Amino acid sequence: MTPPLSSLPTKGPTGTEIAEWIRAQIRANRLVPGQRLVEVDIIRKTGGSRFKVREAFHRLAAEGLIDLEEFRGASVREASMDEVRQFYRARAALEGLCAGDFARKASKHEKERLESLALRMEECVENGTPELFGSLNAEWHTLIMQGGGNSVVEMLVKRLYTPVHHLLFETFYRSDRLREAIEDHSRILEAVLNGDPEAAEKAMRAHIENGHTFLAELDRAVHHA
Amino acid sequence: MTPPLSSLPTKGPTGTEIAEWIRAQIRANRLVPGQRLVEVDIIRKTGGSRFKVREAFHRLAAEGLIDLEEFRGASVREASMDEVRQFYRARAALEGLCAGDFARKASKHEKERLESLALRMEECVENGTPELFGSLNAEWHTLIMQGGGNSVVEMLVKRLYTPVHHLLFETFYRSDRLREAIEDHSRILEAVLNGDPEAAEKAMRAHIENGHTFLAELDRAVHHA
DNA sequence: GATAACGAAATTGTTGACGATATTGTTCGG
DNA sequence: CCGAACAATATCGTCAACAATTTCGTTATC
Numbered sequence: 001m002t003p004p005l006s007s008l009p010t011k012g013p014t015g016t017e018i019a020e021w022i023r024a025q026i027r028a029n030r031l032v033p034g035q036r037l038v039e040v041d042i043i044r045k046t047g048g049s050r051f052k053v054r055e056a057f058h059r060l061a062a063e064g065l066i067d068l069e070e071f072r073g074a075s076v077r078e079a080s081m082d083e084v085r086q087f088y089r090a091r092a093a094l095e096g097l098c099a100g101d102f103a104r105k106a107s108k109h110e111k112e113r114l115e116s117l118a119l120r121m122e123e124c125v126e127n128g129t130p131e132l133f134g135s136l137n138a139e140w141h142t143l144i145m146q147g148g149g150n151s152v153v154e155m156l157v158k159r160l161y162t163p164v165h166h167l168l169f170e171t172f173y174r175s176d177r178l179r180e181a182i183e184d185h186s187r188i189l190e191a192v193l194n195g196d197p198e199a200a201e202k203a204m205r206a207h208i209e210n211g212h213t214f215l216a217e218l219d220r221a222v223h224h225a
Numbered sequence: 226m227t228p229p230l231s232s233l234p235t236k237g238p239t240g241t242e243i244a245e246w247i248r249a250q251i252r253a254n255r256l257v258p259g260q261r262l263v264e265v266d267i268i269r270k271t272g273g274s275r276f277k278v279r280e281a282f283h284r285l286a287a288e289g290l291i292d293l294e295e296f297r298g299a300s301v302r303e304a305s306m307d308e309v310r311q312f313y314r315a316r317a318a319l320e321g322l323c324a325g326d327f328a329r330k331a332s333k334h335e336k337e338r339l340e341s342l343a344l345r346m347e348e349c350v351e352n353g354t355p356e357l358f359g360s361l362n363a364e365w366h367t368l369i370m371q372g373g374g375n376s377v378v379e380m381l382v383k384r385l386y387t388p389v390h391h392l393l394f395e396t397f398y399r400s401d402r403l404r405e406a407i408e409d410h411s412r413i414l415e416a417v418l419n420g421d422p423e424a425a426e427k428a429m430r431a432h433i434e435n436g437h438t439f440l441a442e443l444d445r446a447v448h449h450a
Numbered sequence: 451g452a453t454a455a456c457g458a459a460a461t462t463g464t465t466g467a468c469g470a471t472a473t474t475g476t477t478c479g480g
Numbered sequence: 481c482c483g484a485a486c487a488a489t490a491t492c493g494t495c496a497a498c499a500a501t502t503t504c505g506t507t508a509t510c
Contacts, residue, residue, distance in 0.1 A: 015283070038491075051464060054492095055283050058240070062287035064380075071471045071492055086377035093322040093378075097314060152311035153318075155289075156381060263461070276494060279462095296462055296501045 013048045015055030021046055022060060026076060029166040033078030037066065063159055079163050081219055087160045088212035092205040094157050095141065098148030099188060099204035100197035110147050111193060117143065118185050125182060130172040137172075140185065144204070167215055177214045184210060238273045240280030246271055247285060251301060254391040258303030262291065288384055304388050306444055312385045313437035317430045319382050320366065323373030324413060324429035325422040335372050336418060342368065343410050350407060355397040362397075365410065369429070392440055402439045409435060 013021070022042070025031040042053045061068045067077045079087065106114070117140045124133035145154045161168070171177045184207035191199035238246070247267070250256040267278045286293045292302050304312065331339070342365045349358035370379045386393070396402045409432035416424035 040491080049464070050466095054280075058280050058283040059287040062284040072473095073492060083377065086375045089322060089375060090319065090378050090381060093318040094315065097318040150311045150314060152308065152385075153315050156315060160377075265461080274495070297503095298462060 012052065013046055015048075015052045015059065018042065018046050018048045018052055018056035019059045022056060023065065023162055026065065027162060027165040029169070031076050032166075033076050035076050036072075037074040037076065039073065065159075065162060077163065081216065084164055084167070084215065085212060087164055088208055088215075091157055091160050092208040092212075094153050094160075095145065095208060096201040096205040098145045098150060098153055098157075099192070100201035101148035101150065102144045103192045103195055103197040103200035105149070106147050106192055110143065114140070114143060114189055114192060118182075118189050121185065122182055125175060125178045128175075130178070133178060134169060134172045137181070144188075168211075170218070171211070171214060174214070174218075177211075180210060180214070181207070237277065238271055240273075240277045240284065243267065243271050243273045243277055243281035244284045247281060248290065248387055251290065252387060252390040254394070256301050257391075258301050260301050262299040262301065264298065288387075290384075290387060302388065306441065309389055309392070309440065310437060312389055313433055313440075316382055316385050317433040317437075319378045319385075320370065320433060321426040321430040323370045323375060323378055323382075324417070325426035326373035326375065327369045328417045328420055328422040328425035330374070331372050331417055335368065339365070339368060339414055339417060343407075343414050346410065347407055350400060350403045353400075355403070358403060359394060359397045362406070369413075389440075393436075396436070396439060396443070399439070399443075402436075405435060405439070406432070 022031065022037070031037070037057070039050055039053050039057075042048070042056075043050060046053070048056075057066065057068060057074045060066045061074070065077060066074045068074050102110075117136055121133055121136050121140070124130070124136065141157075145157060148154075184203065187203040188200055188207060191197075191203050247256065247262070256262070262282070264275055264278050267273070267281075268275060271278070273281075282291065282293060282299045285291045286299070290302060291299045293299050327335075342361055346358055346361050346365070349355070349361065366382075370382060373379075409428065412428040413425055413432060416422075416428050
């Protein structure tokens with residue numbers, strides 16, 4: 001067998017990659033809840049084959065990120081406000097667990113990094129750079145989850161984030177919520193520095209519940225208007 | 226509106242049904258960790274087409290229940306002991322959350338049902354009927370999760386159960402573990418009857434952590450032999 | 451006897467075509 | 481002008497055939 005020419009470089013994306021592309025689109029709010037995902041469009045935009053696109057669809061459907069209806073294709077799943085509440089409560093329990101573990105076994109370097117992130121986020125609030133706050137905040141939560149040493153929980157939490165990512169992003173432009181978050185963070189940081197797992201868990205759970213409360217009130221205000 | 230499954234007589238199983246069949250096989254320990262899943266075999270045993278089987282594979286891979294390797298097909302994922310620990314810790318946090326919510330808002334009927342289940346499980350230990358204990362135990366946990374009113378958490382927990390179901394099943398034949406579980410259950414029941422969410426959460430978390438401790442010691446004993 | 455090279459069989463990856471269904475557009479009658 | 485029946489298009493579901501790759505048994509060589 002002589003595979004004559006090096007025809008390798010023209011390799012399309014794999015199903016997993018397409019799924020990640022779709023997830024990214026959803027996080028970036030370029031695909032909004034309820035929007036239909038037409039196979040041909042995805043093929044055009046990603047270069048993948050129809051087969052791979054469908055593979056991606058099934059994976060995302062299993063994650064609960066999209067709906068698959070017979071002969072009607074895929075559409076971005078839209079979470080009800082009650083479901084959003086459930087997402088936040090689940091995250092509170094899981095990230096609380098991680099925060100406790102992190103307080104239990106964080107290294108000196110990790111603690112310093114956490115403190116540094118907290119300081120930089122405070123600067124963001126003063127300087128009015130919410131986009132930077134968002135990425136630092138993601139780093140903050142990732143650091144604690146990875147430091148907790150439970151990759152299963154980390155994956156679960158990531159899946160809980162994606163469906164509400166666009167909502168979360170809005171809150172970064174609300175300076176009152178940011179100030180509240182800063183206070184939450186300092187409480188978490190203090191508990192971690194003191195090596196107090198229970199306090200860290202409690203503070204993290206409160207932090208996330210606060211985030212949901214803010215979101216719920218925002219939604220209620222919009223609904224009344 | 227929805228012409229579901231039964232109204233289509235001469236049609237093979239859908240992808241979701243095949244996935245559920247595979248899950249059931251894994252839970253029943255008829256498919257053991259590491260075992261390869263050959264497409265043709267699944268087709269023969271379920272009557273589904275190859276296309277549907279692959280659809281099921283991708284769903285299960287997204288759940289993390291099977292591994293999918295290029296040109297090497299699917300195989301039942303085997304969890305390391307460390308991963309099993311992470312499963313149990315995640316479950317402890319999530320089911321603890323549900324137990325708290327359940328204690329907060331369980332109806333009189335639900336409380337009675339919980340008490341009844343506890344009594345019947347005690348009888349199982351005395352009568353030596355571990356299979357029945359297993360199904361009652363499943364009912365117990367399901368009741369608390371559904372009563373908590375968080376279907377998102379319920380789904381997450383179910384996915385955390387499946388990969389360790391065969392291990393869990395073994396423990397039902399250990400009367401010492403069963404007696405320990407009975408005591409855990411009575412503590413949870415008491416907290417629920419008292420309407421004490423924090424105690425209920427704490428007791429549930431302890432219950433599941435105990436379950437893992439037992440499993441870990443069992444594994445250590447086997448490993449030393 | 452051990453090892454490497456080879457080839458047949460088994461298994462999975464991919465593509466394209468065709469039927470089934472939903473969606474949209476059009477026409478007709480009132 | 482409006483609504484209902486009908487036709488055209490778009491989109492999805494399924495399957496069968498083919499290509500690519502691994503796996504495993506066989507043989508040749510040292």
